[in-house]
Amino acid sequence: MNGVHEHCGVFAIMSLKEENIIPYIYWALLSLNHRGQQSHGILVYRDGFKLFKGLGLVEDSRLKGLGDWVDGLSSNLGIGHVRYATSGNLSREQLLEDAQPQVINARERKIGIAYNGNIVNVVRLRQSLLSKGFELRGTSDTEVLAYLLLDAIRSEGCLVEGIRYVMGEVDGAYSVVGITDDGMFFAFRDPHGIRPLAYSIEETRGLIAVASESVAFNVNGLPLSGFVRPGEAIVVDSSGMERYRLANSNSAFCAFEYAYFARPDSKFEDGCYVFEIRRELGRRLAIRYSEIASRVDVIVPVPQTAIDAAYGFHEESGKPIAPLIVRHRYVRHRAFIMSPEERSLILSKKYNILLDRLRGLRVALIDDSIVRGDTLRRLVRILKGAGTKEVHIFSTFPKITSPCFYGIDMATFDELVGFNRDTEEIAELLGADSVNYQTISDYCKAVGRNDLCLACVTGKYPTRYAQDLARRARREALLGHKIRGRIVETLGR
Numbered sequence: 422m423n424g425v426h427e428h429c430g431v432f433a434i435m436s437l438k439e440e441n442i443i444p445y446i447y448w449a450l451l452s453l454n455h456r457g458q459q460s461h462g463i464l465v466y467r468d469g470f471k472l473f474k475g476l477g478l479v480e481d482s483r484l485k486g487l488g489d490w491v492d493g494l495s496s497n498l499g500i501g502h503v504r505y506a507t508s509g510n511l512s513r514e515q516l517l518e519d520a521q522p523q524v525i526n527a528r529e530r531k532i533g534i535a536y537n538g539n540i541v542n543v544v545r546l547r548q549s550l551l552s553k554g555f556e557l558r559g560t561s562d563t564e565v566l567a568y569l570l571l572d573a574i575r576s577e578g579c580l581v582e583g584i585r586y587v588m589g590e591v592d593g594a595y596s597v598v599g600i601t602d603d604g605m606f607f608a609f610r611d612p613h614g615i616r617p618l619a620y621s622i623e624e625t626r627g628l629i630a631v632a633s634e635s636v637a638f639n640v641n642g643l644p645l646s647g648f649v650r651p652g653e654a655i656v657v658d659s660s661g662m663e664r665y666r667l668a669n670s671n672s673a674f675c676a677f678e679y680a681y682f683a684r685p686d687s688k689f690e691d692g693c694y695v696f697e698i699r700r701e702l703g704r705r706l707a708i709r710y711s712e713i714a715s716r717v718d719v720i721v722p723v724p725q726t727a728i729d730a731a732y733g734f735h736e737e738s739g740k741p742i743a744p745l746i747v748r749h750r751y752v753r754h755r756a757f758i759m760s761p762e763e764r765s766l767i768l769s770k771k772y773n774i775l776l777d778r779l780r781g782l783r784v785a786l787i788d789d790s791i792v793r794g795d796t797l798r799r800l801v802r803i804l805k806g807a808g809t810k811e812v813h814i815f816s817t818f819p820k821i822t823s824p825c826f827y828g829i830d831m832a833t834f835d836e837l838v839g840f841n842r843d844t845e846e847i848a849e850l851l852g853a854d855s856v857n858y859q860t861i862s863d864y865c866k867a868v869g870r871n872d873l874c875l876a877c878v879t880g881k882y883p884t885r886y887a888q889d890l891a892r893r894a895r896r897e898a899l900l901g902h903k904i905r906g907r908i909v910e911t912l913g914r
């Protein structure tokens with residue numbers, strides 16, 4: 422799958438024994454880099470805030486400036502972030518300006534903050550802050566969130582009540598980490614817990630950490646101790662960690678984390694590794710579409726995220742699996758910023774497709790999801806051009822028919838191949854012999870939980886403002902009106 426990009430990853434850590442935590446943040450961000458590769462940042466607290474920001478992969482900065490910044494620096498408290506911009510301007514300067522963590526200074530308080538998600542009512546919140554005299558510099562949602570929190574801490578009298586106020590005001594998805602100017606760290610998750618957030622307590626070494634995915638703990642030798650609950654805040658200071666339940670809503674965890682975003686070796690609340698769930702998704706596809714599965718000659722996964730599902734499909738159907746599409750590991754060009762011609766070219770540069778092994782075969786092409794469909798369409802054209810007899814597409818994720826307003830880069834109805842088309846029409850558009858989507862009920866059974874956000878496949882959004890935006894955007898799309906830019910900014914005024 423291509424054309425949809427990860428959003429962000431966060432990490433925070435405190436050592437109660439004055440150990441230097443900077444190496445932990447570095448390794449955590451490396452392990453979370455799949456969640457965002459446009460920019461990254463580290464903020465530590467030692468006699469005030471010390472901030473590093475870089476563009477590209479975290480590993481690139483190790484060679485370009487991070488080493489100098491770290492030299493001689495030591496701290497027992499810090500946060501880190503990797504970002505893929507789903508909001509804001511994409512110029513190099515602006516990407517650096519909007520990189521997180523961000524440090525905000527207003528009304529005699531200062532906080533550093535980083536988050537994963539998206540604020541749906543950002544336009545109204547920004548206007549309200551401007552009318553109160555706050556000077557917002559960047560174009561991302563983060564500073565809106567930070568100013569809102571600073572203002573609320575002042576008006577509500579303390580950090581925890583400030584967070585409670587923010588949860589009541591902000592519509593959207595947000596898993597937040599931050600540091601205060603008196604040396605505490607905090608983390609909180611929106612009332613529906615749409616984006617992930619886990620914590621670790623390592624008592625022997627006196628470490629407390631929070632991360633988007635458990636892999637950030639694994640890489641640091643830390644245990645996965647639990648998850649920040651929807652609507653919960655945690656506050657960590659030199660005496661340890663306190664938890665506060667601040668909002669009560671139904672949990673609606675992003676279903677797409679399982680199919681696409683998360684690393685296969687991460688675990689969420691269900692307790693399974695993501696790769697185990699993906700394997701089950703493949704198995705269920707083979708059962709649901711057993712007639713087509715029985716007719717194919719070979720199973721070919723689209724790398725990387727469909728590989729586990731392809732194994733499940735293989736286990737159930739008994740058909741051979743062959744990695745005939747191989748990704749060139751170090752080609753990092755991003756298809757979304759290219760012209761259609763450049764995209765076609767990069768597809769052949771990005772993947773090595775072993776066409777001589779496909780001739781005359783009926784292929785089950787397993788992909789994690791179908792969003793815009795442009796990469797799949799090109800892939801099918803190449804496979805058919807190489808003489809395959811049939812190409813049947815299997816999507817581990819159900820049919821995506823609605824945009825995501827919660828931090829995923831699929832923002833409008835008209836860009837979605839699944840919007841207003843039935844499966845046969847989609848197959849025809851992609852040039853495939855059939856398209857076979859996971860059903861919603863099979864998806865929930867494979868994941869083992871029902872408390873999921875599935876708004877992009879059902880059109881039912883867990884938050885009120887998003888539901889209203891979707892209704893208006895859908896109407897515009899059905900009228901054939903194109904919405905320029907992000908729906909939350911264009912229609913949210």
Ligand code: SF4
Nearest residue numbers: 675676677825874877
């Ligand atoms: S709309 Fe889809 S991608 Fe967005 S949070 Fe919900 S499940 Fe995830």
